[in-house]
Amino acid sequence: xxxxxxxxxxxxxxxxxxxxxxxxxxxxxxxxxxxxxxxxxxxxxxxxxxxxxxxxxxxxxxxxxxxxxxxxxxxxxxxxxxxxxxxxxxxxxxxxxxxxxxxxxxxxxxxxxxxxxxxxxxxxxxx
Numbered sequence: 001x002x003x004x005x006x007x008x009x010x011x012x013x014x015x016x017x018x019x020x021x022x023x024x025x026x027x028x029x030x031x032x033x034x035x036x037x038x039x040x041x042x043x044x045x046x047x048x049x050x051x052x053x054x055x056x057x058x059x060x061x062x063x064x065x066x067x068x069x070x071x072x073x074x075x076x077x078x079x080x081x082x083x084x085x086x087x088x089x090x091x092x093x094x095x096x097x098x099x100x101x102x103x104x105x106x107x108x109x110x111x112x113x114x115x116x117x118x119x120x121x122x123x124x125x126x127x
Contacts, residue, residue: 003029004062006042015125046071056093066102069115070095092119 005025010018028034043066047059050073059070072093081087094115098108118125 002062003034003039004042004045004065005029005034005038006040008041044068050074050092056095058095059097061097061099063099065099067096067098067108067111070097094119 005028007013007018007021007025013021025034025038042062043064045059045062045065045068047057047068048071049057050071053073055075056072057070059068061068072095074090074092076088077091079087079089079091081089094112096108096112098105
């Protein structure tokens with residue numbers, strides 16, 4: 001079944017530590033060694049089906065989470081570049097689902113715009 005382990009203190013973690021924490025929780029969840037307290041208290045989740053080649057999808061909130069980000073596959077797509085020239089770029093579709101009882105739609109849109117800026121300029125994540 002679906003398990004959503006919770007990584008705590010993400011705002012204070014360097015990217016390498018966050019990656020290691022996610023890997024550890026995922027490995028232990030797959031092995032059936034996750035503890036109940038590691039599944040409780042989440043507020044936001046990320047669902048990645050891109051690794052299965054899924055281009056885009058809408059993820060369903062798992063209460064009590066306020067939001068979930070659905071991440072699709074990075075794939076080459078035609079885009080219109082500078083001077084209206086057709087080019088090929090690697091693109092990824094993400095979809096944000098938010099519980100409007102908790103999170104205002106305008107704030108969710110601002111968060112998604114900030115996410116886009118970071119993902120399009122990954123060096124900014126490390127600074």
